[in-house]
Amino acid sequence: MQRRLILVAGAGVCVLPAWAHHGWSNFDAERPIYLEGRAAKVAWRNPHAEVELELASPLTLPSDLAKRPVPPQSAAVDAPAILAKTVLPTRRDKRWELELAPLSRMQAWQVAEIKPGTSLAVVAYTFPGEKGEAVARVEYLFVDGKAYALRSSPA
Template sequence: MRTLAVAVVALGLLAPAAGFAHHGWSSYDAEKVIKVTAPLSDVAWRNPHGSAKVDYQKRTWTVVLAPVARMEGRGLTEAMLTSGKPVTLEGYPRRDGTPEMRIERVTVQGKTVELR
């Protein structure tokens, strides 16, 4: 019983830290909007959020999308974000210089979808 109590307490302490680590949006600079139109590569339609790669400023950037249910609920489908298809991405870069951007909106096939 004591082992179970210790495990429950440990889980209770770790769960908020895990949630904060995943949703650390403060690591992105909302004052510096990036807008790029280019083909995507390495598209991953998965949870906790989708992702892709895009070439921007002579670097390959990781693109952090929204959760699949949110994208689909707003009309963005997996078929719309396939590798090699050009899209327009608008989002924010990481503050630490890592080539990664958090995407706020995607425009593909003439349709703009708000992700946040």
């Protein structure tokens, strides 16, 4: 009996980190949002890099967003549709927690480590109905004049 209790407790400890981590299925992939501003805080670590973004004021949707160049591996697949349906968030939070890609993918894309104060923009997904915390999973990162497709790997 005691052995069984230890096994169950051990299995629970292994499952907790995976349960606490947001998967893509938690986010509304049908409604991409546009966020732009400056990095207030940065955690450059695994399981994925994180940026606390202080939004630009006023936040506006760029008129050229649907025509922005993106990496070729996503440009021919779904980038035009994603960029065309991107909207501004309806909630009025001034800071958003951005979930970027794992560090291995950030390195493969050759994304320089983002530092506090860096200006950036993203196309990202938040929770359905924008409920819960101001958290967004980044699909496209625009920084230093470059675009990165964070759900894919570079060709």
